[in-house]
Amino acid sequence: MTDYPTFEHDVIVIGAGGAGLRAAIEASGSGVSVGLICKSLLGKAHTVMAEGGMAAAMGHNDDRDNWKVHFSDTMRGGQYVNNWRMAELHAKEAPDRVRELESWGAVFDRTPDGRINQRNFGGHRYPRLAHVGDRTGLELIRTLQDHGIHQGIEVYMEVTVLSLLKDGDRVVGCLAYEREHGRFRIYKCKALILATGGIGRAYKITSNSWEGTGDGHALAYDAGAELIDMEFIQFHPTGMVWPPSVRGILVTEGVRGEGGILKNSEGKRFMFDDIPDNYKDQTSDTEEEGWRYVTGDKNARRPPELLTRDHVARCIMREVKAGRGSPHGGVYLDIAWIKEKIQNAPEHIKKKLPSMYHQFMQLANLDITTTPMEVGPTTHYVMGGIRVNADTQESSVPGLFAAGECAAGINGANRLGGNSLSDLIVFGKRAGEHAAIFAKENGHGTINNDQIAKAAKAALEPFERDGGENPYTIQHDLQEMMQANVGIVRMQDEMIEALNGLDILRNRAARTFVPGNIDFNPGWHTALDLHNLLIVSEAITRSAIERQESRGGHFREDFPDKDPAFSKFNFAVKKTDTGAMAISKLPIPEMPDYLKEVIAEMG
Amino acid sequence: MTQATFSIRRGGRETAELVDYRTDVTEGMVVLDAVHQIQAESAPDLACRWNCKAGKCGSCSAEINGMPKLMCMTRLDTIPLDEPVTIEPMRAFPPVKDLITDVSWNYEVKKRIKKFKPRKPDAEDGTWRMMQEDVDRVQEFRKCIECFLCQDVCHVLRDHEKHAEFIGPRFLVYTAALEMHPLDVENRTQDLKDAHGIGYCNITKCCTKVCPEHITITDNAIIPLKERVVDEHYDPIGKLVKLFRKR
Numbered sequence: 001m002t003d004y005p006t007f008e009h010d011v012i013v014i015g016a017g018g019a020g021l022r023a024a025i026e027a028s029g030s031g032v033s034v035g036l037i038c039k040s041l042l043g044k045a046h047t048v049m050a051e052g053g054m055a056a057a058m059g060h061n062d063d064r065d066n067w068k069v070h071f072s073d074t075m076r077g078g079q080y081v082n083n084w085r086m087a088e089l090h091a092k093e094a095p096d097r098v099r100e101l102e103s104w105g106a107v108f109d110r111t112p113d114g115r116i117n118q119r120n121f122g123g124h125r126y127p128r129l130a131h132v133g134d135r136t137g138l139e140l141i142r143t144l145q146d147h148g149i150h151q152g153i154e155v156y157m158e159v160t161v162l163s164l165l166k167d168g169d170r171v172v173g174c175l176a177y178e179r180e181h182g183r184f185r186i187y188k189c190k191a192l193i194l195a196t197g198g199i200g201r202a203y204k205i206t207s208n209s210w211e212g213t214g215d216g217h218a219l220a221y222d223a224g225a226e227l228i229d230m231e232f233i234q235f236h237p238t239g240m241v242w243p244p245s246v247r248g249i250l251v252t253e254g255v256r257g258e259g260g261i262l263k264n265s266e267g268k269r270f271m272f273d274d275i276p277d278n279y280k281d282q283t284s285d286t287e288e289e290g291w292r293y294v295t296g297d298k299n300a301r302r303p304p305e306l307l308t309r310d311h312v313a314r315c316i317m318r319e320v321k322a323g324r325g326s327p328h329g330g331v332y333l334d335i336a337w338i339k340e341k342i343q344n345a346p347e348h349i350k351k352k353l354p355s356m357y358h359q360f361m362q363l364a365n366l367d368i369t370t371t372p373m374e375v376g377p378t379t380h381y382v383m384g385g386i387r388v389n390a391d392t393q394e395s396s397v398p399g400l401f402a403a404g405e406c407a408a409g410i411n412g413a414n415r416l417g418g419n420s421l422s423d424l425i426v427f428g429k430r431a432g433e434h435a436a437i438f439a440k441e442n443g444h445g446t447i448n449n450d451q452i453a454k455a456a457k458a459a460l461e462p463f464e465r466d467g468g469e470n471p472y473t474i475q476h477d478l479q480e481m482m483q484a485n486v487g488i489v490r491m492q493d494e495m496i497e498a499l500n501g502l503d504i505l506r507n508r509a510a511r512t513f514v515p516g517n518i519d520f521n522p523g524w525h526t527a528l529d530l531h532n533l534l535i536v537s538e539a540i541t542r543s544a545i546e547r548q549e550s551r552g553g554h555f556r557e558d559f560p561d562k563d564p565a566f567s568k569f570n571f572a573v574k575k576t577d578t579g580a581m582a583i584s585k586l587p588i589p590e591m592p593d594y595l596k597e598v599i600a601e602m603g
Numbered sequence: 604m605t606q607a608t609f610s611i612r613r614g615g616r617e618t619a620e621l622v623d624y625r626t627d628v629t630e631g632m633v634v635l636d637a638v639h640q641i642q643a644e645s646a647p648d649l650a651c652r653w654n655c656k657a658g659k660c661g662s663c664s665a666e667i668n669g670m671p672k673l674m675c676m677t678r679l680d681t682i683p684l685d686e687p688v689t690i691e692p693m694r695a696f697p698p699v700k701d702l703i704t705d706v707s708w709n710y711e712v713k714k715r716i717k718k719f720k721p722r723k724p725d726a727e728d729g730t731w732r733m734m735q736e737d738v739d740r741v742q743e744f745r746k747c748i749e750c751f752l753c754q755d756v757c758h759v760l761r762d763h764e765k766h767a768e769f770i771g772p773r774f775l776v777y778t779a780a781l782e783m784h785p786l787d788v789e790n791r792t793q794d795l796k797d798a799h800g801i802g803y804c805n806i807t808k809c810c811t812k813v814c815p816e817h818i819t820i821t822d823n824a825i826i827p828l829k830e831r832v833v834d835e836h837y838d839p840i841g842k843l844v845k846l847f848r849k850r
Contacts, residue, residue, distance in 0.1 A: 040652070040654055040662065041652070041662065041706065042710065043660075043749055044652075044654045044655075044660045044661070044662050045654075046654070046655070048654075048655060048659050048660045048748070049655050049657065049659055049660070099729070099730055102730070102731065103721055103724075103729075104719065105718075105719035105721075105781070105784065105786075105787075107733075107738050107741050107742055107745055107784065109735065109738075109742075110733055110734060110735040110738060112735075113732070114731075114732030114733050114734050115730070115732065117735075132742065132745070133742070135659070135746065137659075138659065138745075138746075138748065139745060142745065146713070146718070146719070147718070147719075149710075149713060149714050150714070150718045157707075157710075180699060180700075209653075209654040209655050209656065209660070210653065210654065211654065242631070243629075243630050243631020243632070244629060244630065244631060245629070245631050245632045245633060245636045246631065246633075246656075246657075249656065249657045250657070354746075355658075355659065358658070359657060359658065362658070362676050362678070363631070363633070363657075363676070363678070364631070470643070470647065471647070472642065472643035472647060473643070476643070514647055514648065515647060515648055516647070516648025517648070519615065519650075519700050520650040520699065520700045520701075520703055521647075521648045521650070522642060522647065522648065522649065522650060522651070523642070523647025523648050524648075526647070
C-alpha cells in the first residue's frame with residue numbers, strides 16, 4: 001500500500017509565508033537539505049496581506065527607541081501573560097533581521113537621511129515599523145522568495161499535509177497530497193517545522209484567506225503537542241463592513257498611524273471616552289496633541305486611536321451596540337479630514353496608503369481622500385498556538401518545531417500591530433537554525449505504514465459515501481456559530497452551547513460527500529479542512545470557558561474585569577490517549593530580575 | 604433577488620466546455636464571490652485559485668468576458684449581466700482543470716535571472732543609505748503581485764508561444780527592479796539581449812493596460828532596459844566596418 005511517492009529531506013518546512021520561508025532559508029544555509037511544502041503557489045501566502053510594517057527598535061525616527069522599550073511595549077500589550085523570553089529575543093533580534101532583508105534586496109521607505117523609515121503603530125511608544133507604503137507583507141514575502149529560490153530549497157507547491165508521521169515520540173515525516181492530481185505523497189525528514197499561519201476561517205467575518213484553517217495547530221495537536229493561549233483571538237478593529245461581499249477585509253492600522261481618526265454617527269471621536277489606566281500617561285488628552293504625535297512631535301503622546309487592537313475593537317462594538325454606529329453596523333474611519341491640516345492631502349494619502357485607496361475605490365466605490373470609511377472588527381490573528389521553547393522553537397514533541405502565527409508565546413493576550421512580521425523573521429530564523437541542528441544530530445526515523453494507511457483511508461472517505469453533507473455548508477455553519485458564540489464578547493452559556501454545537505458539527509463532518517474526481521477538487525479540500533477547524537474551534541472554546549476574566553483579545557461579558565489570579569498561568573490543551581481534549585494550567589515562570597528592571601524602568 | 608448566468612470553463616488538460624450556472628447577485632459582489640457561491644451551491648469540485656480576495660496576492664487571474672482580470676477585483680456591476688458572463692482561465696499557460704492553469708514556467712524563468720547583488724555597505728555598521736527619490740521607481744516595480752496577467756496578454760507568449768526564448772513582461776519588470784535597485788551591482792544586459800529575448804517585445808503596451816497594480820510596465824521598465832541593452836551592445840563603428848566588408 002505504501003507505494004506512494006516518497007520525498008526525503010533533512011528538514012521539512014510546512015508553510016511558505018514569512019516564517020516558513022525564513023526558516024527554510026536558514027536551514028538550507030546551514031547545509032542541510034530542505035523541502036518547503038505550501039498549500040498554494042509560492043509567494044501567495046497570507047503574509048502578503050500584512051500592510052502596516054514590521055516592528056524593530058532601530059531608532060531611526062526617534063533615537064530614544066531600543067530593545068527595552070520594544071520589550072516592555074510587547075509585554076504591556078500582551079497583558080503580561082506573554083512568554084517573556086520570546087518577547088526579549090524578539091525585541092533584541094528584530095533590527096538585525098530587518099537589516100538582513102535590506103541586504104537581500106528589500107526596498108523599504110526611507111528617512112530623509114536615507115535610512116529605513118519607521119512609522120507609528122498602536123501600542124508602540126515610538127515610531128518603530130519599517131514599512132513599504134501599505135504593502136510591507138508583499139515586500140517581505142517577495143524578498144524571502146527571491147532570495148530563497150537561489151538557495152537550493154526544494155519547493156512543493158499546492159501540496160496539502162494531512163498528518164504528521166511519528167516514530168515513537170518523535171516526528172519523522174508527514175503524509176500529504178498534491179492537489180493537481182489528488183495523489184498521496186510521503187515526506188521523510190529528520191526535523192519538521194510548522195509555519196502554517198492562523199485560524200481565521202473558523203469565523204464568519206475574517207481578514208484571513210481560505211488557507212487560515214489552523215492546519216499546523218491541528219497537525220501538532222494530533223501529534224501530541226500542546227496548544228496554549230487559544231482563547232486569545234485578535235479581532236482587528238478595522239475591517240471593511242460594506243459591501244457585504246468584502247466584509248472582513250482588512251483596513252490597515254497604518255490609516256490611524258497616518259492620522260486617521262475614528263468617529264461615531266454623531267461625529268464624535270469616541271476613542272477619547274475610554275482610555276485604560278495603564279495607558280493614560282502614554283495617551284494624548286486632546287485632538288491637537290494627537291495630531292502633533294502623528295506628525296512626528298516627539299513631545300506629544302499618541303492619540304487614543306492608536307491604543308491596542310483589543311481595546312479599540314471593543315470601543316467600536318460599544319458604539320455600535322449603543323446605536324451610534326454607521327448605517328452598515330460599523331463606525332467611521334476618517335483620513336480625509338487631514339486636508340484641514342496639510343496641503344495636497346489627497347496626494348499624501350495616496351502615496352502613504354496606496355492599496356487602501358485602491359481597495360476602497362475598486363471594491364466599495366469610495367474615495368478615502370474625500371469620504372470616511374465604514375469599518376468594524378474582523379477576526380485577524382490568533383495569539384494562541386503551538387507551545388514552543390523560546391530559544392529553539394521546538395515543541396514538546398521531539399523533532400517538531402513551529403514558528404510564526406501557529407506558534408504561541410510572544411504575544412500573550414494581545415499582539416501589537418507590526419510584531420507579527422518581525423516575529424516571522426526572528427523566530428523563523430531560529431526555527432530553521434535549530435531544526436537543522438536537530439537534523440544533524442539525529443538520523444531518519446522509521447515510517448509507520450499503519451499510520452499512513454489509516455490517514456489515507458480517512459482522507460478518501462468523502463468520495464466513497466453514497467451521498468452525504470456538503471462540506472461548504474458545514475464550514476459555513478461552523479463559522480456562524482463561532483462568530484456568534486465565541487466571538488468578541490463571550491458568555492459562559494453561549495460557549496457551553498458552542499461545545500454542544502461542535503459535537504454536532506463533528507458528527508456532520510464525518511458524513512461529508514464530495515462529487516467529482518480527486519484532481520484539484522476544492523470541495524474535497526474543504527471537507528479535509530473541517531477536521532482542523534473543528535480542533536482549533538474546540539481549543540478556543542474550551543480555553544475561553546476556563547479563563548473566567550477579561551484580558552487582551554479575550555473578553556467575557558460575565559467576567560468583564562481583569563483578575564490578577566489569571567495572570568499567573570497560561571491554559572494549555574492536549575490530546576489524551578482516548579482522543580479527548582484535556583485542558584490544564586501552565587504556571588508562567590518568574591521573570592528574571594534584569595527583565596523586571598526593564599519593565600520597572602520603562603513604566 | 605437578481606440572478607445572473609456564469610458560463611465557466613469546466614474540464615481538464617485536453618477537453619473542456621463552457622457550463623452555465625445561475626446564481627444570486629447581491630450588492631457589491633465581485634466575480635470571485637459568484638464563483639464561490641457556485642462552488643458552495645452546485646459545483647463543489649469547480650477548481651479555481653484564490654487567496655487574499657483583496658487584490659494583493661495575484662492568485663485569481665482569469666479571463667472574464669475575454670478580458671484578463673483578477674476575479675476578486677472585478678465587480679459584477681461593472682459588467683453586463685443580461686447575458687452570460689464567461690469565465691475562462693488564462694490562455695498563455697497550459698490548462699490544468701477548470702480555471703486553473705500550469706504557471707510553473709514563470710517560477711522556472713525567475714530562477715534564471717541573476718539574483719540581487721548589493722554593493723559594499725555604506726556605513727560601518729553594515730547598513731546602506733538610499734534616498735526616497737532613488738527608490739521610488741524600483742518601488743513601483745516591486746508592487747507586482749505576480750498575477751501573470753501581463754504574461755497572459757503578451758502576444759509573444761500568448762500567440763507566438765515564445766516561452767523558451769522570451770521571459771515576458773513580468774520578468775522584464777523583475778529584471779528592471781534589480782537593475783535599477785540603487786544597491787545592485789550585477790549586470791544583466793547580456794542575458795536580457797540573448798537568453799531573455801528582450802528584443803521580442805515590440806512595445807504594444809498590452810501588459811501595461813492589464814496590470815492590476817497599474818505598473819507602467821512598458822514605459823518605465825521595458826523601454827529603459829532596451830536602452831541599456833542598446834547602449835552596451837550596439838556598436839555603430841563595428842557595424843559600419845561589417846557593412847563595408849560585405850560590399
